[in-house]
Amino acid sequence: MTQTDEKLLLRALNGETLPRPPVWLMRQAGRYLPEYRKLRAEAAGFLDLCFTPDLAVEITLQPIRRYGFDAAILFSDILVLPHALGQKVWFEEGIGPRLEAIETAEGLDRLSKDALHEALAPVYETVRRLRQSLPPQVALIGFAGAPWTVASYMLEGGSSKDFAAGKRWAYGAPQDFGRLIDLLVEATGDYLIAQIDAGAEAVQIFDSWAGVWPEDAFRRWCLEPAKTLTARLRRERPQVPVILFPRGAGLLYRDFAREAGAQALGLDTTVPLGWAQAELQPHVAVQGNLDPIMLVAGGQGLTAAVDRILRSLGQGPFVFNLGHGIVPQTPPENVSRLMEQIHAFSAEHAG
Numbered sequence: 286m287t288q289t290d291e292k293l294l295l296r297a298l299n300g301e302t303l304p305r306p307p308v309w310l311m312r313q314a315g316r317y318l319p320e321y322r323k324l325r326a327e328a329a330g331f332l333d334l335c336f337t338p339d340l341a342v343e344i345t346l347q348p349i350r351r352y353g354f355d356a357a358i359l360f361s362d363i364l365v366l367p368h369a370l371g372q373k374v375w376f377e378e379g380i381g382p383r384l385e386a387i388e389t390a391e392g393l394d395r396l397s398k399d400a401l402h403e404a405l406a407p408v409y410e411t412v413r414r415l416r417q418s419l420p421p422q423v424a425l426i427g428f429a430g431a432p433w434t435v436a437s438y439m440l441e442g443g444s445s446k447d448f449a450a451g452k453r454w455a456y457g458a459p460q461d462f463g464r465l466i467d468l469l470v471e472a473t474g475d476y477l478i479a480q481i482d483a484g485a486e487a488v489q490i491f492d493s494w495a496g497v498w499p500e501d502a503f504r505r506w507c508l509e510p511a512k513t514l515t516a517r518l519r520r521e522r523p524q525v526p527v528i529l530f531p532r533g534a535g536l537l538y539r540d541f542a543r544e545a546g547a548q549a550l551g552l553d554t555t556v557p558l559g560w561a562q563a564e565l566q567p568h569v570a571v572q573g574n575l576d577p578i579m580l581v582a583g584g585q586g587l588t589a590a591v592d593r594i595l596r597s598l599g600q601g602p603f604v605f606n607l608g609h610g611i612v613p614q615t616p617p618e619n620v621s622r623l624m625e626q627i628h629a630f631s632a633e634h635a636g
């Protein structure tokens with residue numbers, strides 16, 4: 286394939302500045318779409334959606350059909366990994382993810398990678414089918430949670446406001462906590478490589494809760510694992526770009542850009558655009574960072590915010606996205622307006 290035939294997402298991730306940036310949205314499949322809610326209501330449970338390739342493929346394709354995004358992200362969840370390591374995981378209506386919390390070092394010993402690929406085989410099948418059914422210009426993104434973010438759910442037993450369980454392990458029993466992080470680095474690498482072999486063309490690693498640590502702990506539990514994982518992916522599957530999303534990293538985004546070794550960084554909503562242009566884009570492609578609530582509010586505020594992002598980050602290698610996942614209250618027509626605006630920007634800049 287000549288470079289100009291290559292998919293827009295892959296060109297941007299590989300460092301090209303494009304007249305019109307590729308666009309996809311984190312959590313682009315999901316509860317803001319009526320067609321998702323319909324399938325969800327008919328399914329036995331959320332994990333069944335993730336582990337039934339017919340349903341997972343259909344849900345992945347729904348936002349592609351409706352909006353024409355430049356990339357599809359595999360429909361699954363970061364918590365299928367603890368499930369595949371042998372931890373009990375379920376989703377409670379109205380509450381969210383629940384896990385049988387690991388409370389002792391012996392609890393860690395019961396986790397095992399032995400049945401990983403067997404448990405995740407339906408996810409790989411979904412990836413294979415997606416590669417066959419996506420339109421030729423649409424890139425397929427595989428994903429996993431970063432070790433710390435996944436560990437936080439494993440130790441808390443679900444979502445958390447203060448991450449006290451994970452932090453107590455990290456500060457009070459760093460060796461045991463390190464053992465869990467090491468296991469997750471390995472298992473996540475195995476999992477992403479299998480997604481790539483099934484057809485994923487880029488991978489994103491979500492460290493949604495990276496922003497809760499002091500600097501030294503951040504380096505040890507977020508930056509170091511990201512480096513190890515990225516180095517393995519670049520060594521073993523060098524053709525596939527890696528996007529890291531250390532949400533809330535603040536000034537330490539700079540260290541991620543210089544040290545982590547990924548092709549791209551996902552920026553959260555708080556990262557200043559001028560700073561990202563000056564400090565991050567010389568090192569990596571960037572992705573982001575519209576406030577998801579701006580997409581709910583819509584109107585002129587949305588138009589102005591999108592324009593600012595396009596005019597600043599668009600001057601370097603850039604993928605348009607949100608600064609965190611799309612929220613269920615998002616009016617679907619606001620996403621249509623966003624797409625029109627990005628495509629119009631492209632027409633203006635091509636001429």
Ligand code: 1CP
Pocket residue numbers: 310311312313314315316325331358359360361362363364376381382428430434443444445491493609610
């Ligand atoms: O009730 C429902 O229908 C389930 C809602 C839902 C959906 C649609 C959950 C439960 N997960 C998902 C899909 C999902 N999760 C995707 C699909 C692909 C896409 O279209 O983008 C992805 C990439 C994720 C990743 C994920 N899950 C993250 C990282 C990204 C982020 O948003 O920070 C996290 C932290 C999770 C855990 C999780 N799973 C589900 C929920 C509601 C949560 C978050 C809970 C919390 O805030 O702690």
